Structure formats: C-alpha cells, structure tokens
Amino acid sequence: MMDFLSQCRGIVGDAYVLETPSDMAPFLTDQRGRFTGKALAVLRPGSVDQVAALVRACAAHRVAMVPQGGNTGLVLGSVPDISGAQVLLSLARLNSVRQVDAVNRTMTVDAGCILQHIQEAAAAEGCLFPLSLAAEGSCTIGGNLATNAGGTAVLRYGNTRELCLGLEVVMPQGEVWSGLRGLRKDNTGYDLRDLFIGAEGTLGIITGAVLKLYPQPKASITALAALPSPAHALQLLVLMQDYCGASLTGFELMSRYCLELVAEQFPSLPKPFAAPHPQYVLLELSSSESEQHAVGLLERTIGAALARDVIQDAVVASSVAQSAGLWQLREHIPLAQAKAGKNIKHDISLPVSRIADFVSATGPLLDAAFPGCQLVCFGHLGDGNLHYNVAPPPGISNEDFLLQQDKVNRVVYDSVESFGGSISAEHGIGALKRDELARYKSPVELNMMRAIKAALDPLGIMNPGKIL
Amino acid sequence: MMDFLSQCRGIVGDAYVLETPSDMAPFLTDQRGRFTGKALAVLRPGSVDQVAALVRACAAHRVAMVPQGGNTGLVLGSVPDISGAQVLLSLARLNSVRQVDAVNRTMTVDAGCILQHIQEAAAAEGCLFPLSLAAEGSCTIGGNLATNAGGTAVLRYGNTRELCLGLEVVMPQGEVWSGLRGLRKDNTGYDLRDLFIGAEGTLGIITGAVLKLYPQPKASITALAALPSPAHALQLLVLMQDYCGASLTGFELMSRYCLELVAEQFPSLPKPFAAPHPQYVLLELSSSESEQHAVGLLERTIGAALARDVIQDAVVASSVAQSAGLWQLREHIPLAQAKAGKNIKHDISLPVSRIADFVSATGPLLDAAFPGCQLVCFGHLGDGNLHYNVAPPPGISNEDFLLQQDKVNRVVYDSVESFGGSISAEHGIGALKRDELARYKSPVELNMMRAIKAALDPLGIMNPGKIL
Missing domain, CATH: 3.30.70.2190 (Alpha-Beta Plaits)
Incomplete structure (x- = not known):
C-alpha cells in the first residue's frame, strides 16, 4: 500500500493526500454524527484528469474508493467503512462553474461546486437553478446528483434527475465518459446519465454536469x-x-x-x-x-x-x-x-392520493406498538413525500426508544409498502438502508441492479457496501 | 422450431400465432415502406403472463424477438431482419387502461394502448396526458416509451421519459419486473425505469406503465x-x-x-x-x-x-x-x-443557443457538395430539435439523389457533431442509424452500452441488431 500511496502523491501532490487521523477526521464522520469510518487516506484531486489517474491507481491496486462531496448525506453514503482499507476521494476541489449558456438555459459545472454557488451563478445571468434544500450552503452538486436530491421545488421542477442534461463520469477502471451534452432531446442509445444519477457513487464518480436552468419568476x-x-x-x-x-x-x-x-x-x-x-x-x-x-x-x-x-x-x-x-x-x-430530543426518522413517499389513508392507518399501528409515541409528520405533500418521524412516548428515554428502531421501522415501512410507497423518497439508501432495500425490493429488481453493478464495476471497488 | 411454435400456440392459442405470409405481412414492413423483414411467426399475446411465457419459450429455444407496438417507428426498430429466424411479438392486444388516479395525477396502462386513447381517457377524468405527435392515432404507449418519443409538447412537459413514473417489463429470460410505482420521489437504488425507456426493446419488453397526468389547461x-x-x-x-x-x-x-x-x-x-x-x-x-x-x-x-x-x-x-x-x-x-418527392431526412438536435449558427454553417456546406439542393428545415425549436431534410437539386431525380444519402448524412451529421448536437433527437436508432451511432459515440459510451446489454440479455435475443 505504500507503493499505492506514493503513486497517489505523484498524481495529486503530497499536500492532497491526507493520512494523519486529524487531517482525515473531518471527512470520516457523517453529517448527523452517527457513524465514524476509517480510511487508508483521503485523496483530494484538483482536476478530472487527476480523478481518473487516482481511479486507475485504485483499480490497479484493488483499493476501494468512497467518493464524497459536501458530506451532507443522511444515509451514510459518503463515509468509508471501518476497515481502514478504503480511500476517501473528495471532489471538493473541483469547484468551478465551467460555463453558463443563458440562451440554451444550461450551466456546466464541476461536481464539487456548492449548490448555493450554482444558484447564485445562475441568478447572476438572470436564470433560476431551482434545486433547493436545507444543506444548500454546503452540499455539492455531485452529491445532489449521486443521491438524486429532492427538496422543496420538486413539485414544479422535479428532482435533481430532471434538472440534469449531461454528465461527465470517471468510470471504475479510470476511463472518462464525456457525456456533457446540453440537449433537450437526444435518443441515441441507452440512458446512461440516469443510471449514474442516484447510484450514490457505486457505478462511477461524477466529475461534471450540464444543468438545466429556468427563467427567474418575477x-x-x-x-x-x-x-x-x-x-x-x-x-x-x-x-x-x-x-x-x-x-x-x-x-x-x-x-x-x-x-x-x-x-x-x-x-x-x-x-x-x-x-x-x-x-x-x-x-x-x-x-x-x-x-x-x-x-x-x-x-x-x-x-x-x-x-x-x-x-x-x-x-x-x-x-x-x-x-x-x-x-x-x-x-x-x-x-x-x-x-x-432524538427521534426515529423516515423519509418516505406514497402515491399522493394515498397519503391521508396512510396517515390514518399508520398512526394507530404505531400507537398500539408504542403507546404514547409522538408523530412529527411534515413534508413535501405535493410530491407525496413525508418526513414521518417518531419521537419517544413521555417517560421513555431517547436511548431506550432508539433500541426499538428496527421495530418502529418495521411498522412504518410495512405500512408504506402496503400503500405502494417508497422507503426512501429523497435521501437514498447508502449503508444505512441497505438491509431495508434488500427486504423490500423484489429479487428481480435486486438481480438487475447487481448485474449492472457487476457489468460496470467488475472489481467491486466503487463505493462498496452502499445500496447493494 | 416446430416444437417451439407448438409451445407458442399452447401459450396464446392457435389464432394468435400467425405463420402465413399474408397474415404476417402487415407486421413486417416499416411505416415508411422502406424495408420488409421476414419472421418465423408473429405472436400476439393477450396478457402479461402470456408475454412472459412466450419470452421463456424464446429463451429456451434461443429464438430472437422483435417487440412491436403500432409499428409507426421511423428507424426500423420494430421490424425483424431478413433472416426469417426472429419472431415478431406484437403488444397490440394488451390495450387496457388499468387505472386512472386523478388525485395522484397518474394513469396505469397496458403497453399496447394507443396514444390517442390514453389522451382521451385522461381527458375524461379532467386531466391532460401531454404527449402528442403525428402518429398518435395509431402508435402505442409501449412504442413511445421504448423510443422515448418527443413531439410538440416537450418544451413544456418533457419527452416520454419525463411523463413516466413506473414500468412493468418482461425481462429477456422471462421474469416480470413489476415496477409500476406511481411515486414522484423514490430514491431506492438504480434507475432501471429510465434504462428501459429509450432502449427500443433491446433490454426487455415493456408491458405496462404508470404515466404522469397534468391538470387540463383552461x-x-x-x-x-x-x-x-x-x-x-x-x-x-x-x-x-x-x-x-x-x-x-x-x-x-x-x-x-x-x-x-x-x-x-x-x-x-x-x-x-x-x-x-x-x-x-x-x-x-x-x-x-x-x-x-x-x-x-x-x-x-x-x-x-x-x-x-x-x-x-x-x-x-x-x-x-x-x-x-x-x-x-x-x-x-x-x-x-x-x-x-423523396428527400433525405435528419432528426437532429442541438444546444438551443447554437441553432442559428448551425443553420448558417451547414446550408453552405450542403450547397457546396450538392449545388442547388433544397433544405426543408423545421421543427421543435424550443427543444433544439430540427427536422433538417434535404431535397434534390432541380434536374436531379429522386433516385439519383438518394444514392448520395451517405454523403449527405456525412455533411449534416459531421456538422451536428461539431456543434455538440445529436444525430437522433426523437426518433431513436433502430437498425437504420446503427452504423451512425457506432461512428459518432465514444468507445467508452459504446462499451458501457454493450456491457449493460450483455448483463441484462446475455443470450442476445432481445431485438438484436437494433441500436448496437
């Protein structure tokens, strides 16, 4: 591994290969502070070519990579496991707005651009980039794309998926796919773009994107x-x-x-x-x-x-x-x-027409299982997306209640499934909901996902342990 | 093969396995009358289970399948080749609107539903299904999905891709993937839906879909x-x-x-x-x-x-x-x-901002190569989509001009490529543009497509010879 790390230093320079615990610490704990992983090193490339060269080095040495943007994810998708064998690959230094085309209503950006900076760069050209969510001051567009982030403007403008026309991706063997097309219509073969969007870095590393812009409302x-x-x-x-x-x-x-x-x-x-x-x-x-x-x-x-x-x-x-x-x-x-205090969170979605029935049906189920528990239910109703969070009954400590998390999840997710809903509306799967995915997805669908993963990442080095 | 066909008859009944040339003829020639293929048989299943059983029989006997909806495609995607070894699988009998949910603004339909009937069923519930194109009286939604059809309402509502929330697909080995979800947000793993949309039946057979509806404009x-x-x-x-x-x-x-x-x-x-x-x-x-x-x-x-x-x-x-x-x-x-008279057609797209420059640059190139040729240029400008058709110069016969088709294509497509455009905006690739795709797509992108095709259809029996 010394050989591998010296190769990495040759690619990005000594300053951008972090190896001491204190240097690495800010990258290894998730946003909510629930989990801290270990890494062989944190790599901080400064260009797409450097990302590609690092990925080739990882492939040659069979080192697994965890891509990370702003590390604001909520499902443990952008932190390494505890093996200490994975490298964390931070995209944060790739943070240029490459081009704004106000007539085409598109913007070409590096993956490491912070969402708020993108919103501001669009506004400076009289345009709107509508993606908006709580973490916008620190999340990056690469992470938004990798998780197909939602937010408050989905009702009108769609998820991140609908706001992206083209991608640039470093593939698991280190080739660069230059798919930075700014086209509204392009029916030339399989839709690779949407395969990478929402794949949480398990199929390749998004390094750039062409985003859709809209006219600013008056x-x-x-x-x-x-x-x-x-x-x-x-x-x-x-x-x-x-x-x-x-x-x-x-x-x-x-x-x-x-x-x-x-x-x-x-x-x-x-x-x-x-x-x-x-x-x-x-x-x-x-x-x-x-x-x-x-x-x-x-x-x-x-x-x-x-x-x-x-x-x-x-x-x-x-x-x-x-x-x-x-x-x-x-x-x-x-x-x-x-x-x-703590509570048990669920980011669920339902057919909009079933929401009232879901709420009526699920509350009593939870109350029967956990008498007196408090529901904090809010969310993007227009998209069928509820943040359906369960707080402990009076007199039960947070810690004791969190021990019941699996049981609470079962009540909520079984009910979600019975109403034709989703156990992850906008946060993704990561490592946190991997077992839940295996439980609720059909074998046909899981097998398709595994076949695609094996086809594109045969070495299994792209963010392993996430989603599948 | 007698064994195979008797198995097919056992699945769908004798009346729905067509074998005589006159019975098969309506299915074997493309919409524009440019090509007539041959088929071992035309199969006309009446249910999703029958489609799945037919696909299993095909897989067991290594018989290649060509799915077909309304057969209105423009790129020879829904007709068999001339080998006579492929079966044509018509989805036309699967033509029920399964459900309209006006509150969720969704509609669940069979793949063989004719687009106009879908528009009418939506309107009957006070909703709009916005997909609209010239063939709407005879094309089917399965074909619209398989080709990611465009049309005149893309500017506001997007392509067929953007109008679909869920799919039901019979996979190349005969399993049924039930992905008929009516959710606006669902981040649970890879986006398989968008992989089948636009794949022109080369990865599986779409049998049903959940479509997005909109309020009717006043x-x-x-x-x-x-x-x-x-x-x-x-x-x-x-x-x-x-x-x-x-x-x-x-x-x-x-x-x-x-x-x-x-x-x-x-x-x-x-x-x-x-x-x-x-x-x-x-x-x-x-x-x-x-x-x-x-x-x-x-x-x-x-x-x-x-x-x-x-x-x-x-x-x-x-x-x-x-x-x-x-x-x-x-x-x-x-x-x-x-x-x-005849002319040489191109369904191209460009970044909207480059259209005027493309038109200014390409006309003179064509005129230099084919003095006096006439351009019939029209299209969905808001989407960057031009129908850029070239008619013969005065005095040159249609037949003589069509002999120049490859040279005309080269001038147009090379120019499209130099402006960052697409050689197929809304019609797809089919068999017609397969060689052009191989010419203009990067090896990285072609290899990804081939890897996905091999992963999902290892026997290569799903509409072979189309796209790749």
Missing part, C-alpha cells in the same frame, strides 16, 4: 393555510393545481404538533394563527408575469378553497419578510425536533 | 410570427420564456420554403401573410386560468417582440378553428414533402 408569494385533516390537504392540492397549474411552486404539509414544537423551541418565530388547527399547508405561488398576477391568483384560489370548506383559515404573506417568516416555520421543524 | 391560444432569421427566432424564444414561463407550450420553427411547399401542395390551407418572410414561428400559449389570461399574455408578449424588432409581423388565432388552421400548416410540412 414574483413569489407565500401563504399558510389551516385545515382539519390531511384529506383536506389533498383536496386543496388538487384545487390549487387546477387553478394555478405550474404557478404552484410549493406545497408543504405540517401537523399541529410540528408547529407546536417549533413554537416551544423557537419562541421568537411568528405564530400565524391565534388558535391551533389540526394541519397546516405552506403554499408558494410564483408568477412569470408580476407580483400583482401572483397575488390575484392566490386570492382567487384561497377564496375558492374557503368557499368549499377545504380550508378553515389562511394567512397570506404581504411582504418578502413575512414570506420568509412562514418558510422559517417549515425549515425549523427539523431543528426543533433535534433540540427536543 | 385555454390555449396560437399565433404565427414572422421573422427575418433563425437568430431572431432564438431571441423570441428567450423573450417568450421570460414573459410566459410554463405558459409557453409550443414553439415551432418553419422556414419560408416549408410554407411555400405546403401552399403549393395543399392550396386550400390558410395563407396567413400576404407577403413571404424568411422564417416563421408557430407559438402556443396555454393558461391554467382563463382564455382572457392567455390572450392578454400573448398580446403583451407579441407587443414586446414587435417593439424590439424581434419579429416582423404576427397573426393571432381568434378562434379554435383558426388555431387549428395554423397548426395544420405545421403538420402538413411532412405531407407536402412526401407529395413533392
């Missing part, structure tokens, strides 16, 4: 609606899509308990309603025309929803600051949860 | 703009996207020569302008609000385009009939071409 307006039940939230969604079409750019469900938790942990945040309601929906409308257009459309839609008793009440933000305040309520739910 | 309005050049058409596109966002649902470029050809061959169609213009753009705006909203937005946008000298003139359709008349001009271009 105005966005936010409102908070209060409703009696998730079933009413579904009615509201259908009504709003019919009235507003693509102008509906956000639709986030939050239960009463979620906002009570936020109010308790962050008392300085706004409290939009005098009395509590069972459910809330945070709405966002955007207009390509004007603020006046967005306001008029929102008022008509909310009027119709009130007239039909779909909603009980609504608060419309009358300023950018008020709008930000409403979004803060939504964004503070995970923070409030963390302050209140 | 109104659509059409206009025809006249412009000096393709560069102005790009300016108009940017301006309209900025003003109209997702309300812009159609943007079709047509050259003066295209409309002259239509006027000559179909003199009863409308002639919107008194004097000719170098280029035209057919625009469509749709509103989720009202006709009044669509009209106001279109008038503002056209006013701005006139004020900035982006367009020279415009005609706005003031009725549904007028709107249909404008679309007829566009739809009659291929028909007018066919009546006027």
Whole structure:
C-alpha cells in the first residue's frame, strides 16, 4: 500500500493526500454524527484528469474508493467503512462553474461546486437553478446528483434527475465518459446519465454536469393555510393545481404538533394563527408575469378553497419578510425536533392520493406498538413525500426508544409498502438502508441492479457496501 | 422450431400465432415502406403472463424477438431482419387502461394502448396526458416509451421519459419486473425505469406503465410570427420564456420554403401573410386560468417582440378553428414533402443557443457538395430539435439523389457533431442509424452500452441488431 500511496502523491501532490487521523477526521464522520469510518487516506484531486489517474491507481491496486462531496448525506453514503482499507476521494476541489449558456438555459459545472454557488451563478445571468434544500450552503452538486436530491421545488421542477442534461463520469477502471451534452432531446442509445444519477457513487464518480436552468419568476408569494385533516390537504392540492397549474411552486404539509414544537423551541418565530388547527399547508405561488398576477391568483384560489370548506383559515404573506417568516416555520421543524430530543426518522413517499389513508392507518399501528409515541409528520405533500418521524412516548428515554428502531421501522415501512410507497423518497439508501432495500425490493429488481453493478464495476471497488 | 411454435400456440392459442405470409405481412414492413423483414411467426399475446411465457419459450429455444407496438417507428426498430429466424411479438392486444388516479395525477396502462386513447381517457377524468405527435392515432404507449418519443409538447412537459413514473417489463429470460410505482420521489437504488425507456426493446419488453397526468389547461391560444432569421427566432424564444414561463407550450420553427411547399401542395390551407418572410414561428400559449389570461399574455408578449424588432409581423388565432388552421400548416410540412418527392431526412438536435449558427454553417456546406439542393428545415425549436431534410437539386431525380444519402448524412451529421448536437433527437436508432451511432459515440459510451446489454440479455435475443 505504500507503493499505492506514493503513486497517489505523484498524481495529486503530497499536500492532497491526507493520512494523519486529524487531517482525515473531518471527512470520516457523517453529517448527523452517527457513524465514524476509517480510511487508508483521503485523496483530494484538483482536476478530472487527476480523478481518473487516482481511479486507475485504485483499480490497479484493488483499493476501494468512497467518493464524497459536501458530506451532507443522511444515509451514510459518503463515509468509508471501518476497515481502514478504503480511500476517501473528495471532489471538493473541483469547484468551478465551467460555463453558463443563458440562451440554451444550461450551466456546466464541476461536481464539487456548492449548490448555493450554482444558484447564485445562475441568478447572476438572470436564470433560476431551482434545486433547493436545507444543506444548500454546503452540499455539492455531485452529491445532489449521486443521491438524486429532492427538496422543496420538486413539485414544479422535479428532482435533481430532471434538472440534469449531461454528465461527465470517471468510470471504475479510470476511463472518462464525456457525456456533457446540453440537449433537450437526444435518443441515441441507452440512458446512461440516469443510471449514474442516484447510484450514490457505486457505478462511477461524477466529475461534471450540464444543468438545466429556468427563467427567474418575477414574483413569489407565500401563504399558510389551516385545515382539519390531511384529506383536506389533498383536496386543496388538487384545487390549487387546477387553478394555478405550474404557478404552484410549493406545497408543504405540517401537523399541529410540528408547529407546536417549533413554537416551544423557537419562541421568537411568528405564530400565524391565534388558535391551533389540526394541519397546516405552506403554499408558494410564483408568477412569470408580476407580483400583482401572483397575488390575484392566490386570492382567487384561497377564496375558492374557503368557499368549499377545504380550508378553515389562511394567512397570506404581504411582504418578502413575512414570506420568509412562514418558510422559517417549515425549515425549523427539523431543528426543533433535534433540540427536543432524538427521534426515529423516515423519509418516505406514497402515491399522493394515498397519503391521508396512510396517515390514518399508520398512526394507530404505531400507537398500539408504542403507546404514547409522538408523530412529527411534515413534508413535501405535493410530491407525496413525508418526513414521518417518531419521537419517544413521555417517560421513555431517547436511548431506550432508539433500541426499538428496527421495530418502529418495521411498522412504518410495512405500512408504506402496503400503500405502494417508497422507503426512501429523497435521501437514498447508502449503508444505512441497505438491509431495508434488500427486504423490500423484489429479487428481480435486486438481480438487475447487481448485474449492472457487476457489468460496470467488475472489481467491486466503487463505493462498496452502499445500496447493494 | 416446430416444437417451439407448438409451445407458442399452447401459450396464446392457435389464432394468435400467425405463420402465413399474408397474415404476417402487415407486421413486417416499416411505416415508411422502406424495408420488409421476414419472421418465423408473429405472436400476439393477450396478457402479461402470456408475454412472459412466450419470452421463456424464446429463451429456451434461443429464438430472437422483435417487440412491436403500432409499428409507426421511423428507424426500423420494430421490424425483424431478413433472416426469417426472429419472431415478431406484437403488444397490440394488451390495450387496457388499468387505472386512472386523478388525485395522484397518474394513469396505469397496458403497453399496447394507443396514444390517442390514453389522451382521451385522461381527458375524461379532467386531466391532460401531454404527449402528442403525428402518429398518435395509431402508435402505442409501449412504442413511445421504448423510443422515448418527443413531439410538440416537450418544451413544456418533457419527452416520454419525463411523463413516466413506473414500468412493468418482461425481462429477456422471462421474469416480470413489476415496477409500476406511481411515486414522484423514490430514491431506492438504480434507475432501471429510465434504462428501459429509450432502449427500443433491446433490454426487455415493456408491458405496462404508470404515466404522469397534468391538470387540463383552461385555454390555449396560437399565433404565427414572422421573422427575418433563425437568430431572431432564438431571441423570441428567450423573450417568450421570460414573459410566459410554463405558459409557453409550443414553439415551432418553419422556414419560408416549408410554407411555400405546403401552399403549393395543399392550396386550400390558410395563407396567413400576404407577403413571404424568411422564417416563421408557430407559438402556443396555454393558461391554467382563463382564455382572457392567455390572450392578454400573448398580446403583451407579441407587443414586446414587435417593439424590439424581434419579429416582423404576427397573426393571432381568434378562434379554435383558426388555431387549428395554423397548426395544420405545421403538420402538413411532412405531407407536402412526401407529395413533392423523396428527400433525405435528419432528426437532429442541438444546444438551443447554437441553432442559428448551425443553420448558417451547414446550408453552405450542403450547397457546396450538392449545388442547388433544397433544405426543408423545421421543427421543435424550443427543444433544439430540427427536422433538417434535404431535397434534390432541380434536374436531379429522386433516385439519383438518394444514392448520395451517405454523403449527405456525412455533411449534416459531421456538422451536428461539431456543434455538440445529436444525430437522433426523437426518433431513436433502430437498425437504420446503427452504423451512425457506432461512428459518432465514444468507445467508452459504446462499451458501457454493450456491457449493460450483455448483463441484462446475455443470450442476445432481445431485438438484436437494433441500436448496437
């Protein structure tokens, strides 16, 4: 292995091969601090050619690689195992915006670009890159692509997959696939791009991408609606899509308990309603025309929803600051949860039409198994994506409750499966949900995935132990 | 082989194994009448189980299969070769709409459903299935998926790929992959769905799909703009996207020569302008609000385009009939071409920003090589997709000109490649463009495709000779 490491130093320079525990430490623990792996070394290439040369060296020495961007993943996909035999390959130094083409509405970027910088570079050209999520200040686009990240704008603009037109990938044997095409239509053979998107670095290392841009909306307006039940939230969604079409750019469900938790942990945040309601929906409308257009459309839609008793009440933000305040309520739910104590998290999705039934069915199952447990249920209702988190019953310690994690997961995931849902909506599988994937996917599908993995990575050195 | 065929008869019944030349004939010639293959038999299964049983029989006897839907493909992808050793497997009897879920905005269909029936079934539930193309009255959704069909609504709604959430596929060894998920977010392993979409039946046989539906727009309005050049058409596109966002649902470029050809061959169609213009753009705006909203937005946008000298003139359709008349001009271009004689067709795409430069550069190259040849250039400009067809110079017969096809292709495709474009935007590769694919794709990309083909279809019996 000394031979291998000296080869790596020859490729990237001594300064970019980290080997001491303290140098490596920041790369080896996951975002939530639940797991710390070991690495033979942390490699920090500065160019695509260097990535390719490192991968060739790894292939020659049969050294397994773990690609890492901003290390903000939630499923232990970007940290090495505890063997100390894997190298961590950080893409963070590949952080240039290579080109913005405002007429083609595309942008070509290095994988290590931070999402927020990409959003800013697009805005500087009068365009919108719509991907938006909590970690945007530190996650990288390579990681977003490798996990097919979701976020709050999926309802209108799709997942990261739908925002990518082309990729550059270093393959497991070190060849570079230059697929950086900026085309809206290209039916020339198999869709390799979408195979790498969401593969969590197990089929190759994404080093660059061509992203789709959109025109900047002229105005966005936010409102908070209060409703009696998730079933009413579904009615509201259908009504709003019919009235507003693509102008509906956000639709986030939050239960009463979620906002009570936020109010308790962050008392300085706004409290939009005098009395509590069972459910809330945070709405966002955007207009390509004007603020006046967005306001008029929102008022008509909310009027119709009130007239039909779909909603009980609504608060419309009358300023950018008020709008930000409403979004803060939504964004503070995970923070409030963390302050209140540990809980068992599930990032699930369902057919939108089944959400109310899922919520009605699953709560009682959990309550029967864990009497008094608290549900923190919120999420991107327009995409069928719930963050369905379970907090301990009063009197049970966090530690004791976490011992029940497998049992809690079983109740939730079995119910998800029975409603035709997914056990990982937007976070991916990583090492964390690998066993769950093996449990819930059909053998036909698992075998296809294994066949593809073996075909593209016959040595099994690309992020092994993740997904499969 | 008698053994094999009697096994097939046992699976689907005698009536659905066609063996006489006259019974098989309708399945063996391609849509444009350029090629007629031979088949051992035409198999017409009536259920997914029957498809799977037939595929197992084929695998056991090493018989190659050619899946076929409506047989409207343009690249010889759905007809067998001339060996007479392949079976044609028609999906046309699998033609049920299994389910429409208006709240989830999805529809589950058999692969053999005709596109127009799907559009109608969606409309009956107040929803829109936006895929729309010339063959919609006879093409099937299975074929649309297998070729990732494009059409006129891609600008707003994407290709068939973007309109599909889940698939059911019979694999090359006869297992059924049940991936009929109706989820907007599902990050559980490799994206197998998108691997089958666009694979032209070479990796498995699509038997069912979950499709995305959209709310029906309340109104659509059409206009025809006249412009000096393709560069102005790009300016108009940017301006309209900025003003109209997702309300812009159609943007079709047509050259003066295209409309002259239509006027000559179909003199009863409308002639919107008194004097000719170098280029035209057919625009469509749709509103989720009202006709009044669509009209106001279109008038503002056209006013701005006139004020900035982006367009020279415009005609706005003031009725549904007028709107249909404008679309007829566009739809009659291929028909007018066919009546006027043969020509050499290219279905190409480019980065939108490069289209004007491509057109300026390629015309002179063709004129230098084939003096006096006529360009019939039209297409989905908003997607960067041109139908770039070359008709013979005056005095040269169709037959003589077609002998030059390879040379014409070389000029066009080399130019497409130099501008970062694609040699097949929406029609696919099939058998027709297989050699061109081998010429223009990188060895890295071809090798990946071959590795995936070998991994999923190790016997090589799934539509061999297509794509690779």
